[in-house]
Amino acid sequence: MLRIRGLTKRYRTGDLALDKIDLDVAQGEVVALIGPSGAGKSTLIRCINRLVEPTAGTIALNGVELTTLGKGALRRARRKLGMIFQEYALVERLTVMENVLSGRLGYVGFWRSYMRKFPQADIDEAFRLLARVGLDHMVDKRADALSGGQRQRVGICRALIQNPDLLLVDEPTASLDPKTSRQIMRLITELCRERNLSAIVNIHDVQLAQMFASRIVGLRQGIIVYDGAPDGLTSDVLTRIYGEEDWSATTKRSPEADEDADHEEPGALEPAPLDRDRMAGLT
Amino acid sequence: MTVAIRDGLKVWQRRERAAQFAIWAAWLVGVAVLVVSWSFISEKTIWPFVLDAPQQAADLGVRMVPPDWSSIGQLWRPMWDTINMATLGTLMGVALAVPVAYCAARNTTPSAVLRPIAMFIIVASRSINSLIWALMLVTIIGPGVLAGMIAIGLRSIGFCAKLLYEAIEEIDESQVEAVRATGASAAQVTAYGVVPQVMPAFAGISVFRWDINIRESTVLGLVGAGGIGLPLNSAITTLAWTKVSLILLVIIASVVLSEWVSAKVRQAII
Numbered sequence: 252m253l254r255i256r257g258l259t260k261r262y263r264t265g266d267l268a269l270d271k272i273d274l275d276v277a278q279g280e281v282v283a284l285i286g287p288s289g290a291g292k293s294t295l296i297r298c299i300n301r302l303v304e305p306t307a308g309t310i311a312l313n314g315v316e317l318t319t320l321g322k323g324a325l326r327r328a329r330r331k332l333g334m335i336f337q338e339y340a341l342v343e344r345l346t347v348m349e350n351v352l353s354g355r356l357g358y359v360g361f362w363r364s365y366m367r368k369f370p371q372a373d374i375d376e377a378f379r380l381l382a383r384v385g386l387d388h389m390v391d392k393r394a395d396a397l398s399g400g401q402r403q404r405v406g407i408c409r410a411l412i413q414n415p416d417l418l419l420v421d422e423p424t425a426s427l428d429p430k431t432s433r434q435i436m437r438l439i440t441e442l443c444r445e446r447n448l449s450a451i452v453n454i455h456d457v458q459l460a461q462m463f464a465s466r467i468v469g470l471r472q473g474i475i476v477y478d479g480a481p482d483g484l485t486s487d488v489l490t491r492i493y494g495e496e497d498w499s500a501t502t503k504r505s506p507e508a509d510e511d512a513d514h515e516e517p518g519a520l521e522p523a524p525l526d527r528d529r530m531a532g533l534t
Numbered sequence: 535m536t537v538a539i540r541d542g543l544k545v546w547q548r549r550e551r552a553a554q555f556a557i558w559a560a561w562l563v564g565v566a567v568l569v570v571s572w573s574f575i576s577e578k579t580i581w582p583f584v585l586d587a588p589q590q591a592a593d594l595g596v597r598m599v600p601p602d603w604s605s606i607g608q609l610w611r612p613m614w615d616t617i618n619m620a621t622l623g624t625l626m627g628v629a630l631a632v633p634v635a636y637c638a639a640r641n642t643t644p645s646a647v648l649r650p651i652a653m654f655i656i657v658a659s660r661s662i663n664s665l666i667w668a669l670m671l672v673t674i675i676g677p678g679v680l681a682g683m684i685a686i687g688l689r690s691i692g693f694c695a696k697l698l699y700e701a702i703e704e705i706d707e708s709q710v711e712a713v714r715a716t717g718a719s720a721a722q723v724t725a726y727g728v729v730p731q732v733m734p735a736f737a738g739i740s741v742f743r744w745d746i747n748i749r750e751s752t753v754l755g756l757v758g759a760g761g762i763g764l765p766l767n768s769a770i771t772t773l774a775w776t777k778v779s780l781i782l783l784v785i786i787a788s789v790v791l792s793e794w795v796s797a798k799v800r801q802a803i804i
Contacts, residue, residue: 345726
């Protein structure tokens, strides 16, 4: 579905952020991208929707070559690439509803969007998504009145209302506490499963990555040094990705973490009303 | 070095020795310039005139009291003109300042060519006082409120555009990036990513400038640009001091009122 070949990015400062990356992502696959700070994780996913312009290489999404698109075609391609950000990147002074609907900007003309006259179908979908993530009672709240976990849920809705083929997720849990982090990661992976969506998730937390991703890609200094199953992350592999360190606490997945992943929220797949109360209480 | 080894001890000082001496020298030069300037001003001053200043002031004060309340009926119209001049001038200035600020801000400017042009407009507008704008405009379009309004407007462009473009440059780029990532057009990115972020600053700047303009427009009549300055000028030239004191009271009242309004509006917005 996504096919990256020889992707290279050299910044104007001369730093080589990505060095001839080859990566394929299949339909419905959730890939966790791990690696130390500065390894090029953010650059990689920003090259896909060209918030960062790649220096060389090709990126094809469902057969459409993204790197050579002109302005208008790039905007149409971006509609199919939902993005979720580290610090949520919501427009703080707009309401929850306006933030979610901003995901439809690529489909709606300027004046309609400026006058906030979105098609009723978009508004229906926004309500559906907000109910799904447990925020349908917060529609009129301003984004800056929300907690971190709630904001990230709005960010997820904004990405999903684009009706994307691929989710680009940049450190979704970096500003969240451990519990909310797990809830957010669970929500993202569940939604991907429901919609058979692919996702590339940049993440710092190795255990979270192992818990929720079906495949792990390790990046170091712009080169892929590991690509395989979550179970394959041995001490050796982690040393290859991050460098020398005592990895025993990370590789030996604690029983507590396992239990948490399996049992903490048995009703997580159930739809809205129940979800809402539970999540509102938790965030 | 700020860190030096003396007698085997590592000592730290805030500045290097040379920097410390340079700072002392700068203070010395500053004080010397002040003393020389003071003596220069003192030589050019006719001290007898200054020495009887208290009597002169008291004399003028006595001639100003009581204010000539009977002539207040003639002041409503020029005061109304003054407020209109300030308000319409502010609207004009703000409307023109928005595109200038958009072109001047590094993160929104459409092209590298437009930016210096926008900067020049800002500097030109700011460096010429509204009294001088009014003086020129009175000779171009004749005396009256229109000249005053345009003078206020031209002066406001630079002030508003400068503060607004600084606000635009301080916005959170990640919000803009997020809107761009949805496939929004450039106009939509501005409307959703930039405008909400600068709206409070924009409202604050406009009200602040309106408040300043009320004060500035009271003197524009001195050069024939209409408003309360006209009767003030004629009262001073005819030595009608009781009238002067009344006009000054009216001006103070209107300025207090405008300060109060702008404070309320800013509170409501932020």
